[in-house]
Amino acid sequence: MSISHPFYDEHGDKLREECGVFGVTRANDAAAVTALxxxxxxxxxxxAVGITSFDxxxxxxxxGIGHVSDNFSTPEAIAELPGFMAAGHVRYSTTGSGGLRNVQPLYADxxxxxxxxxxxxxxSNASTLRSELVQKGAIFQSTSDTEVIIHLVATSRYxxxxxxxxxxxxxxxxxYALIVMTPQGMIACRDPLGIRPLQMGRIGDAVTFASETVAFDVIGAEFERQVEPGEMIEVDLEGNVTSFRPFGEARPRPCIFEHVYFSRPDSIFDGRSVYEARKAIGAQLALENPCNVDLVVPVPDSGVPAAIGYxxxxxxxxxxxxxxxxxVGRTFIQPSDTARHSGVKxxxxxNRGxxxxxxxVLIDDSIVRGTTSLKIVEMMREAGASEVHFRVASPPTAHSCYYGVDTPExxxxxxxxxxxxxxxxxIQADSLAFISIDGLYRAVGEEPRNGGCPQFxxxxxxxxxxxxxxxxxxKTVGDAQLSFPVKEDA
Known part of the structure; x- marks a missing residue:
């Protein structure tokens, strides 16, 4: 059966983190460390990927557009970025925001x-702030919400x-999780709720920051601690580290999907091994939604740890x-509908035999549009499975994210x-079940979701x-205002 569906997504059926950040100061060959x-x-x-260095x-x-290895794998590329301090960024583009002008780090004099x-x-108020800044004479060079921060810094009177x-x-x-470079040093900070992650490490005399601890493992740095929600850490050129809490105290709300899917399983998030958390999620899923089957089969790769736990x-x-x-690259040429729809294969x-x-029972981390789940269930049936059940290691994803995750409408x-x-x-499964929201909280070491004061x-x-x-x-108000006269005319 070929699949033609209005919700088909040729680029995959997953929520996508939009970026990761890395920074290091007081390091020899800072750009090479950042690329790694x-x-x-x-x-x-x-x-897309970018690195900015300071000497x-x-x-x-x-x-550049593409992977890190496409842009920073040669000595010549690294040699173009001299200095002891560097920051880097990997990103997904969202609708209407592709191109080099939006690739970070963004720089301004x-x-x-x-x-x-x-x-x-x-x-989440970038468009509103942008409009106000443009009315005051600001000229934007990108469509990135990050540039709003630059203009606000530039116009501040402090x-x-x-x-x-x-x-x-x-x-x-x-x-926001930010890494900022100035002639005076490096600043790392995290929003008051700590929604997006940011970690701090050391390698010799160098101080480094990254979205995930796995980056420290790769460069040989020692993980020191997370940048706390609402914390600002400043590292000057002499290596003095100063911590500030300029935004007061707030109850943290880190993104729970870091445990479920975004972070690499060999990272530490919120003080816990991501791999162990995912196994615990799978175990809780089995407790809540047992299944009388012969085999537990993960949907690779993200479903593997939860399937082990299950x-x-x-x-x-x-x-x-x-x-x-x-x-298989995400930009694979699609010469026809038949080839495009064969993407899952x-x-x-x-593994027919x-x-x-x-x-x-198939174990996956989430169902977004459902099109990939449908194709995988179909593939299992074509391979001769007598029953195909589906269990999901997160609750139903029913709402869009506005905090840095590229979700569909x-x-x-x-x-x-x-x-x-x-x-x-x-999805044509024999049964389907999701972990409960309270079960997910238990699996990651928290009490059941606490009414109006959730922990994530x-x-x-x-x-x-x-x-x-x-x-x-x-936008909602504007759309309503625009549509009202149309309805009246009708």
Whole structure:
């Protein structure tokens, strides 16, 4: 059966983190260290990469479309970025925001000197602030919400750059993990709720920051601690490290999807091994949603740790019933609809000799549009599985994210349009079940979701957004105002 569906996504059926950041100061060959760190963060953004370095006198930037290895794998490329301090960024582009002009770090010459910024997250009032700045005469060179921060810093009247950055960040809402470079040193900071992650490490005399601890493993650095929610850490040129809490105290709400999918399993997030957390999620899923089958089969690669936990808790054998090819690029040429719809078989292939005649339960981290789940269930049936059940290591994803995750419009999220039974019918599984939100909290070491004071940002599951969404509210009002006269005329 060929699949032609309005919710088909040729680029995959996963929520996508939009970026990862890395920075190091007081290091020999800082750009080379940064490139290596970005390799470890490549999973967080695979469409563009940039590095900016500083040698004590001059800032130098190099940016490119593609992977880190496409742009920073040669000695010549690294030699273009001299200096002891560097920051880097890997990103996905979103609709209308591709191209080199949006590749970070963004750089500007301010009155106080050079200013480079790498940002993971999303400013949910960026359009509103941008409009206000443009009305005052600001000229933007990109469509990135990160450039709003640069303009706010540039127009702040506070005397020091650090105070101007604090002044700027007081005006923004949403999520940010920032690495900033100035002629005076490096600043790392995280939004007051800590929605997006940021970690701190050391390698010799060098201080380094990264979205995930796995980057420290790769460069040989020692993980020191996370940058706390609302914390700003400044490292001057002599290596003095100063911590500030300019935004007061707030109850942290880190993104729970870091445990479920975004972070590499060999990272530490919120003080816990991501791999162990995912195994615990799988075990909780087995406790809540048992299944009478012969084999537990992960949807690779992201479903593997949860499937191990499910198998261990249930006593059902774990087997690799699906084999994934790691050599399929996301930009693979699609000469026809037939080839385009065969994408799942380029990435995944059934292990026919194993699953034929067996009752299997597939374990995946999430269902977004549902199209990939449908194709994988179909593939298992074609390989001879007698029953195909589906278990999901997260609650139904029914709401869009506005904090730095590239999610489809809510109308394209399967769980926003359907209850579980219609979803089961859509993906053609014999049964379908999700972990509960309380079960997910238990699995990652927290008490069940605590009413109005949840411990994580889980808005993609619950619709409980932890900050104001000014741009969305303005758009909703604007759309209503625009549509009202049309309805009247009709």
């Amino acid at each position: 760190g970005l390799h470890a963060l490549q999973h967080r953004g695979q469409e 004590g006198t001059q800032f130098t930037s190099r940016r 301010l009155a106080s000197g050079g200013f480079a910024i790498a940002h993971n997250g999303n400013i 005397p020091t750059l650090r105070d101007r950055l604090v002044d700027a960040l007081r005006l923004v809402e949403g999520a 198998a261990q808790a249930s006593g059902i054998p774990f087997e690799l019933g699906i084999i994934r090819s790691h050599y 380029r990435k995944h292939n059934a 194993l699953v034929e005649g067996k009752r299997i 809510r109308s394209k999220l399967l769980a926003a349009r359907m209850d579980v039974e219609p979803m089961r019918e859509f 940002c889980d808005a993609c599951f619950t619709g409980d957004y932890p900050t104001s969404l000014t741009d969305l509210a303005n």
